[in-house]
Amino acid sequence: MKSMTGYAARDAEGRRWEMRSVNARGLDLRLRLPDMPAGLEPAVRASVTGTAARGNVSVSLRLTATGPSGPVLNAEALARAVDAMAQAEAVAQARGLPLAPSTAAGVLSVRGVWEAGEAEAPPPLETLRADLADLVAAWDADRAREGAALREVLSAQIDEIARLRQAAIDLAPARADHIAETFRAAAARLEAAQIADDRVRQEIAALAVKADIAEELDRLAVHIDAARALLDADGPVGRRLDFLTQEFVRETNTICSKSGLSELTAIGLELKTVIDRLREQVQNVE
Structure with a gap:
């Protein structure tokens, strides 16, 4: 896993290279190069696109005089x-x-x-290519270091989602008793009002079925396993992780809407907070 954020700089005789990147939806490359041999810009573009899949990347080169300057x-x-x-x-x-x-x-x-002094000849293209290779390698290593740290953060957040899911499962007996008591009370009110329509009783039974959150909890488990697998995968995984965070949100919203128990609602709200933090961090993953 690599971060889209990275920085590298390289100094050579009469040359100062800088390369930096931040997160973006796609790959956006911006170059600031002086008048150089014609093959330099294509070489820079090929090197960056062969290394990164996403990010807002800028590469700059500044030349300084190495001999006498001026008149x-x-x-x-x-x-x-x-x-x-x-x-x-x-x-x-x-x-x-x-x-x-x-x-x-x-x-x-x-x-x-x-x-007037004679203008210095630009460095040979092969020299600039060698500079570029060192620069891109250092930048990519910086992204990898940041990605490793980011992976630890994401892993901890996914573990917290798994913990909260288990806490929701542990509430199942208390929630089942609460829902059963709620429906018994509703049935008693219907009887007291001398409403014994079978259709009404069927609706109450249907509501009991709809209140079940087992499917949502099962899907959360599947998404948690998928997220952990992506953290260990090679190559760009940011888009897929972003999709999984949307699925986390979807299941959590459904759990909250079906809750019917204050303790479960509290867990759902805590889940939303953790997922929001996860989604924010995922935006930096390539």
Whole structure:
């Protein structure tokens, strides 16, 4: 079992990779890549889709300069500028013209002394592919670690559902006595009112049958076993677990509607609380 939530980052010479994901209904891939070799984006998409089935996944790459950046000093142009300034000062001095002393800032401001540096070539595609393989492996390992922790949480919640189901079963004798007394009292009221219609008595018997929750408890047991099997299964199981939580809710709602006993209603409400927590956690399972 893996979580849809994961994070990984990788630093290499002049490169910073980041990959993160959160839960989503399907697989949504978002890329932030600089102008790179044409084969990089397809490689990223293939690597992610071959690793994950669901999740909102973002992959980003930032390049930083590894050599000198910005303008580069042109030594020949600088020498010419210095010679020109020295010649100008000599001519001015010979003619008796006062000039302000030359400064380094003045020399460096002469046009042509600085020139644009050459842009660095992007890393080779094979280098980027190797980066990507390491990044995706680390991200997938992080999802697996989170999934293992999530599995423990889900397992405990399913165990709690099983415990509450057993508590409902243990109430069966007390509930049967309560329902029997309720129907005896109803029959007595009918007799007191001199209503002895067989049809009415048949309806009362039918209500007694409808109040039975054995089928709901049996189906809960089946869903509990199925959920435990999914926790031990390989591959994406989030959608199937989500379906089972809906089935848990359906059976619990029916039990509550048929309850007729305050203790059983309390168990049903507690079941709903646990199932809600289970459903919330299941949303993070791939």
